[in-house]
Amino acid sequence: MKLEILTKNDNLSVQNRIISKIRDLINYKNLEPGDKLPSERMLSEKFEVTRSNVREAIQKLEFYGLLKSIPQSGTFVANIGVIAMNGMIEDILRLEDPDFKSLVETRILLELKTVKLAALRRTEEDLKHLKHTLEAYKNKVLNGEDAVQEDLLFHLAIAKASGNSTMNTFMLTITPEIITNFEKYHVCDKGQATIGIQEHNDIYEAIKAQDPKLAKAKMKVHFKVLYQYCYNI
Amino acid sequence: MKLEILTKNDNLSVQNRIISKIRDLINYKNLEPGDKLPSERMLSEKFEVTRSNVREAIQKLEFYGLLKSIPQSGTFVANIGVIAMNGMIEDILRLEDPDFKSLVETRILLELKTVKLAALRRTEEDLKHLKHTLEAYKNKVLNGEDAVQEDLLFHLAIAKASGNSTMNTFMLTITPEIITNFEKYHVCDKGQATIGIQEHNDIYEAIKAQDPKLAKAKMKVHFKVLYQYCYNI
DNA sequence: TCCGATAAACTGGCTAACCAGCTTCTTATG
DNA sequence: CATAAGAAGCTGGTTAGCCAGTTTATCGGA
Numbered sequence: 289m290k291l292e293i294l295t296k297n298d299n300l301s302v303q304n305r306i307i308s309k310i311r312d313l314i315n316y317k318n319l320e321p322g323d324k325l326p327s328e329r330m331l332s333e334k335f336e337v338t339r340s341n342v343r344e345a346i347q348k349l350e351f352y353g354l355l356k357s358i359p360q361s362g363t364f365v366a367n368i369g370v371i372a373m374n375g376m377i378e379d380i381l382r383l384e385d386p387d388f389k390s391l392v393e394t395r396i397l398l399e400l401k402t403v404k405l406a407a408l409r410r411t412e413e414d415l416k417h418l419k420h421t422l423e424a425y426k427n428k429v430l431n432g433e434d435a436v437q438e439d440l441l442f443h444l445a446i447a448k449a450s451g452n453s454t455m456n457t458f459m460l461t462i463t464p465e466i467i468t469n470f471e472k473y474h475v476c477d478k479g480q481a482t483i484g485i486q487e488h489n490d491i492y493e494a495i496k497a498q499d500p501k502l503a504k505a506k507m508k509v510h511f512k513v514l515y516q517y518c519y520n521i
Numbered sequence: 522m523k524l525e526i527l528t529k530n531d532n533l534s535v536q537n538r539i540i541s542k543i544r545d546l547i548n549y550k551n552l553e554p555g556d557k558l559p560s561e562r563m564l565s566e567k568f569e570v571t572r573s574n575v576r577e578a579i580q581k582l583e584f585y586g587l588l589k590s591i592p593q594s595g596t597f598v599a600n601i602g603v604i605a606m607n608g609m610i611e612d613i614l615r616l617e618d619p620d621f622k623s624l625v626e627t628r629i630l631l632e633l634k635t636v637k638l639a640a641l642r643r644t645e646e647d648l649k650h651l652k653h654t655l656e657a658y659k660n661k662v663l664n665g666e667d668a669v670q671e672d673l674l675f676h677l678a679i680a681k682a683s684g685n686s687t688m689n690t691f692m693l694t695i696t697p698e699i700i701t702n703f704e705k706y707h708v709c710d711k712g713q714a715t716i717g718i719q720e721h722n723d724i725y726e727a728i729k730a731q732d733p734k735l736a737k738a739k740m741k742v743h744f745k746v747l748y749q750y751c752y753n754i
Numbered sequence: 755t756c757c758g759a760t761a762a763a764c765t766g767g768c769t770a771a772c773c774a775g776c777t778t779c780t781t782a783t784g
Numbered sequence: 785c786a787t788a789a790g791a792a793g794c795t796g797g798t799t800a801g802c803c804a805g806t807t808t809a810t811c812g813g814a
Binding site: 352353354366367368369371372375376379380383384385386387390391393394397398401421424437438440441444448451452453454455456457458460461462463464465467468 | 585586587599600601602604605608609612613615616617618619620623624626627630631634654657670671673674677681684685686687688689690691693694695696697698700701
C-alpha cells in the first residue's frame with residue numbers, strides 16, 4: 289500500500305516537473321498563442337522521460353485549456369497569452385487535493401443556487417424525476433435502511449433541473465467524495481434521516497410551486513447540520 | 522475539420538456505450554461496493570472494442586469516483602451502492618458540454634463567495650500576491666493594451682486567497698473557457714478596462730481591510746456588465 | 755483433511771513499433 | 785525563375801506485446 293502511494297506521488301511529481309519544464313520552454317522560446325510546441329518525441333528526449341509521461345502532462349494542460357493537440361500536426365499553445373499561461377501553470381502546480389471541509393462549503397454554495405434555479409426553470413420532466421428520487425429516498429428511510437445515496441441522488445436531480453450544465457458537472461464531481469466521506473465520518477445518522485424526509489418534501493414542493501426564495505430557505509434548513517459541521521468544527 | 526469532429530463524436534459515443542455496458546454488467550451481476558470488475562481484456566473482448574477504449578471508459582468512471590483501478594490487481598467498484606452508481610452513470614451519460622451562459626452564471630456565484638472568504642481568510646502572502654496581479658493589470662490597461670488575462674489572474678488570486686481548494690480548482694477549470702469566449706464575443710471592451718482598475722482596487726482594499734460584505738458588494742459592482750450579459754440576452 | 759509452499763495464470767500499466775495524414779523540401783517542367 | 789507535383793519525413797494517435805506484481809491453482813507433506 290505504501291509503495292503504491294509512493295509511486296503515485298512519484299508519477300505526479302514527474303508530471304509536475306514536466307509541466308514546469310514546458311512552462312520554462314514556452315518562456316525561454318517566447319512561444320506565443322498559436323505557436324507550435326516541439327514534438328512529443330523531442331520533449332521526451334530533452335526532458336529524459338518517457339513519451340507517455342510527456343503525453344500525460346500535455347493532456348493535463350489541455351484539460352485546463354492551455355494547450356491544444358491536433359492529430360498529425362502538433363501541439364499548440366492555446367489562445368491565452370504568456371502572462372495568463374504562467375499564472376495558471378503556477379496555480380495548477382500548486383493544486384492541492386481538496387479537503388472535506390472545502391468540499392462541503394462548496395456544495396452548500398452550489399446547492400443554494402441550484403435549488404433556486406431549479407425552482408425557476410424546472411420542466412415537468414424534471415419534476416417527475418425529482419418526485420421519483422424523492423420516493424426512493426422515502427422508501428429507503430422508512431425501511432430503516434441507510435439512504436445516503438438516495439439522499440444525494442435527489443440533490444443531483446435538483447442540479448440537473450437547474451438547467452446549468454456547469455453546476456451540474458461540478459455537483460457530479462464532488463458527490464462521490466461527499467458520499468465516501470459521509471460514510472467515513474458518519475456525518476448523517478439515522479435520527480436525521482426521518483427528519484430529512486420532511487425537509488426533502490418541503491424542497492420538492494417549493495420547486496414544484498416555482499418559488500425560488502422558499503426553495504432556498506428550505507434548503508438552508510436542510511443544511512443546518514452541514515453548516516454546523518462546516519463552521520463549528 | 523469536419524472529419525475530426527465526426528471521429529471525436531464517434532469516440533465519445535463508443536465510450537458512452539461502453540460505460541452503459543459496464544453499468545448493465547454491474548446490475549446484471551449484482552456487483553457490490555468492493556467487488557472486482559472483469560479484466561480490461563475480457564471487457565474489450567466481450568464488448569468487441571479495443572482495450573484502449575475500455576481503459577478510457579474506466580478512467581472516466583474513475584474520475585467521477587465510481588471505480589478504482591489497482592495496478593496488477595483489478596478494477597473495483599467504489600464504495601457507493603448500486604442505486605447511486607446507476608443514477609450517477611445516468612447523469613454522466615447525459616452530460617452536455619457547458620454553454621457559455623452557464624459558465625458565466627457559475628463564475629459569478631463562485632466569485633461572490635471566494636471574495637468574501639478571501640476577505641475573511643487572506644494571509645499577508647495572499648495580499649502580496651493580490652497586489653502583484655493588480656499592478657500587472659493596471660500597467661497593461663494604462664498602456665492601452667488588452668488585459669483580459671491579467672484581469673482573470675487577479676480573480677484567480679482571489680480564489681486562491683479564499684483558502685477553499687475546491688472552489689480554487691473550479692475557478693481554474695472554467696477560466697480558460699471564459700478567456701477564449703471573452704475574446705471571441707468581445708464581452709469586455711477597452712472602455713470598461715479603465716473603469717475596471719478602480720473596481721479591482723476597491724475589491725483589493727476591501728479584502729485588505731478584511732471586510733467581507735464590502736468585498737462582495739464591490740465584486741457585485743464589478744460584475745454588473747456580466748450580470749447583464751447573463752440575464753438579459 | 756488441512757495447511758503451507760511453489761508455480762502458473764492473470765492483472766493494470768507501460769513501452770516500442772506502427773498508422774494515417776499533414777508539412778516541408780526537392781525536383782522537374784513551363 | 786516560378787510554380788506545381790511528388791516524395792520524404794514528421795506529427796499525434798493507436799495498438800500489440802511486454803513487465804512487475806498480485807491472485808489463484810496445484811501439489812506435497814503432516
